Amino acid sequence: MESYKQLFNEYIAMYRPYINKLNALLASYNLTTAQWSIMLLIFREGAKTIGDISLYQNVEKPTTTKLVQKLIDLGYVEIHAGNDKRVKIVQLSEEGTKVYGQMREKIDHFQKDLSEGISEEERLVVAKVLKKISSKL
Template identity: 50%
Template sequence: MKPHKQLFYEYATLHRPYMNQLNAQLAPFHLSLPLWLMMRILYHEGEHTISRLSEKRNVEKPTTTKMVQRLEELQLVEARSGSDRRTRNIHLTEHGLEVSQQAEAKISHYQESLLEGVSEEERLLVARVLQDISKNIVKYKG
């Protein structure tokens, strides 16, 4: 198999099992991966508007609004009125902060176990390659 085909085959092969396991890791927190990724932005970057969260996650605003509503139901986020009454600033609650810390630790432990035997140099190389591929996907005109 050609090297570029091998790379994408390996990625495709690991993607679903990895996502399934992440969802299993998040299940005790009543979170799915998309909800967790939204919380992770708030945890690491602080308060954001619905529009900004949509941009960061590359999803439509109605989808982001539904996700934020679900996180509000779980009492993990709250919305504050922004400087313009039409905007809402979303932030983690105290409970959301605690859950974020616990979920982050659990996922980090899982990820570290997956990288057992992989050197730091190899980890950084793979990360750079995936970042480059991601940029090329965005630029691709087909």
């Protein structure tokens, strides 16, 4: 089998089981990976608009709005009006920041366990390859 096929076959074979296990971890806080991704983005980069989040997740604004609304309902994010009243700014709430820290610890442990036995060099090569592929999509 050609190496490019093997690369994508292995990625596909790993993706669903990884997401399923990640969702199981996140379920203790009533979160999904899509919602976690929003919290991760806001934690790393600060408050974002719905449009910014949609671009980051590569989904339509109505989908992002539903995900953000669930995070609001959970008390994990807050919405503030921007300079233009039509623009909504999303930021982590105090509770969201606390939950982020607790989940980050669990996810770090999970990911470290999965990558045990894989050298730092190998991890960096895989990360670089995936980033290159992602930039072409």
